[in-house]
Amino acid sequence: MKIFSKEQIYAGDKLTAEKQQISSTDLMERAGTQIFNWMHMRMQGAQVPIHVFCGIGNNGGDGLVLARHLITHGYNVNTFIINCSDKRSKDFLINYDRIKNVTKKWPVLLSCAEDFPEINPDDIIVDAVFGIGLNRPVDEWVKNLFKHFRASKAFTLAIDIPSGLFPDKAIEDEDAVVWAGFTLSFASPKLVFFLPETAKYTVQWEVLDIGLDQEFLFTTETEVELIGKHEVLPNYIPREKFSHKGQFGHTLIIGGSYGKIGAVTLASRAALSAGAGLISAFVPKCGYTPLQASFPEAMVITDTNEEKITSISFDIEPTVIGLGIGVGTDTDTIKAFEAFLKTNKAPLVIDADGINILSKKKTLLKLLPEATVLTPHPKELERLIGTWKDDFDKLKKVKTFSKKHKLIIIIKGANTITVFEDKLYVNTTGNPGLSTAGSGDVLTGIITGLISQNYHPLTATIFGVYLHGKSADIAIEDFGYQSLIASHVIDYLGEAYLDLFKQPEQPPQQNPEDGNEQ
The missing domain is CATH 3.40.50.10260 (YjeF N-terminal domain)
Structure with a gap:
């Protein structure tokens, strides 16, 4: 709308x-x-x-x-x-x-x-x-x-x-x-x-x-569009009978540090549940066993360092890369982050400490591919663009930042807004249950998994934000706001997809002659 x-x-x-x-x-x-x-x-x-x-x-x-x-x-x-x-x-x-x-x-x-x-x-x-x-x-x-x-x-x-x-x-x-x-x-x-x-x-x-x-x-x-089911459904890419996993991309999630491997697990699970064909995770050595044990569908590549990422090297050709989840901002990690960006050619979705690293060293913004997706929470956004006076000032600054660097930026909130240059896409799904640890990691994974399937990054972001919120809307019917956790959002993602094709229920009609429902 x-x-x-x-x-x-x-x-x-x-x-x-x-x-x-x-x-x-x-x-x-x-x-x-x-x-x-x-x-x-x-x-x-x-x-x-x-x-x-x-x-x-x-x-x-x-x-x-x-x-x-x-x-x-x-x-x-x-x-x-x-x-x-x-x-x-x-x-x-x-x-x-x-x-x-x-x-x-x-x-x-x-x-x-x-x-x-x-x-x-x-x-x-x-x-x-x-x-x-x-x-x-x-x-x-x-x-x-x-x-x-x-x-x-x-x-x-x-x-x-x-x-x-x-x-x-x-x-x-x-x-x-x-x-x-x-x-x-x-x-x-x-x-x-x-x-x-x-x-x-x-x-x-x-x-x-x-x-x-x-x-x-x-x-x-219009400069602003309101995003609901009718807006995202035309962008849905159906699968052919003879399709195979190789057609839906190989997603790579790079992140994690000692004590924060769960963030990578959530993002990886979300990417695969969103439809990516293959999923690999690049983590410090300490993440190998937790990931292999908790998420057997993932392939795991490790750094040589036990507790943090100090060098990013892999022998796969990922379709898209989700970067920064739980990675920390250690000096060695920042150096590895910069070295990776200088050689990377794949589309990127950057979250959490990846954004904090960009905020610390803004010259790295020049290394990002066009239409890279940034998914900051409010404090991370503030570190990136500076403080704002009010919501309109925030929108103005985000649009200016997006145009300058040709980036897609998410403004998270009750009505999450996707910003690309001068356009705003206001989401209508989601609820307060998403105010929980890990829900941002899940969103990053969903968007990354959609790009893996050949959705344009902007379409993937708009669609991903919608599915993330819709999954939470369905999940709260079983868990309520307070008990919703990030894993539930992944578990209900399939129902969010199915809901795209559900017709609204029609109220029962009455026979005017006998008053009986028919």
Whole structure:
């Protein structure tokens, strides 16, 4: 799913009006009606007090359309105008007149704290105060109104975006934002719904189709894409009946040090479970017995050193190499790492201490093949690109870093983001159970195993992040968040693959004549 920018949404609205020969007022009517349909389907006429708070721009106009339809369908509605400026949009004024024609209970103008209405916990708040066009700080009395919303504990439904939340930059005051239980977003979700600092302002979201021009929606390139099953499924490469292991690549995992051989074991198992044809692990001597005993499918190559990697040498030709897992940052290891990079020609996936070594010696970045994948956790990312002020500053710095070095970088989180140059791919799978030791090693192995099968590194990264999260989503049904461990993610990887082809279950239908399920 594409995530459109603010500017693209405005352009889509304008193009739709021109091509469909409708006015902006008609498009607003369509949007407000869709919100009403969504609410009406769920409420079925329930007489819960609904408080619709409207700004004086187009978001407020959407709210007035909604309030008018709620009123004409017999709902218990209170409409309020947040009188925060002298500038009113044309479409707001048209709908302000329209709502006055269907009720004697005209909208109440609010302009200060003394005007705030009583809101009970069982009521419903509709937030139609500010939309995506907000470009200034929120007035103090409006901020107090938003705090009044939150203090009421009433369910809050935001239209398009929670008011006070900017779609393209960070906020400075969390009290100046509406905390929504649900947001109905037009055309696409907003990037801020998925960033750590701003996701909390809407618990859930849903996209409403307001009939924007289909050609615009399909042909417009966006900087951000939301990744789910429908986005990754077209990239899946099926296997032929007569295929054999030689067709799915030879993955090499280089890493480990005394006490950290488990990381290599996890990455190696994950690579093979993701579909690599062959798997070899290069480890210090101390890793030979643990790997051979715990993971018999792997072939093991060892360094001459017992406890750490001091020289990387092998006589195989790997398809792809996963590098850095549990390797440490000893001086001899860094020298071995540098010597290896100077001669390596294979695609790379670099994790953990491999990234820390790059951070210590940034001249090594020039030795990385184009489209090398880096999978840092937040602290490793900070060591690599420096500190950031907020999520948008972080995204900007990662994109700059990716473009400069032509690298694919993963920003791990509740919605892990894959970054390649100017493009962002926001993942939708995964859960808090992944906050456990070794889950990053598993992700590295999955991505490496996909590249081994001839997936392009970017496709492998996007697909791998999805499968990693989906496997965890399936596994928590048996283990819960707290008991999920990294090995479970590998164990359920096959089910994550199978889930790609599962059709959603249809609710049982009833025979209208006898009421029996069929």
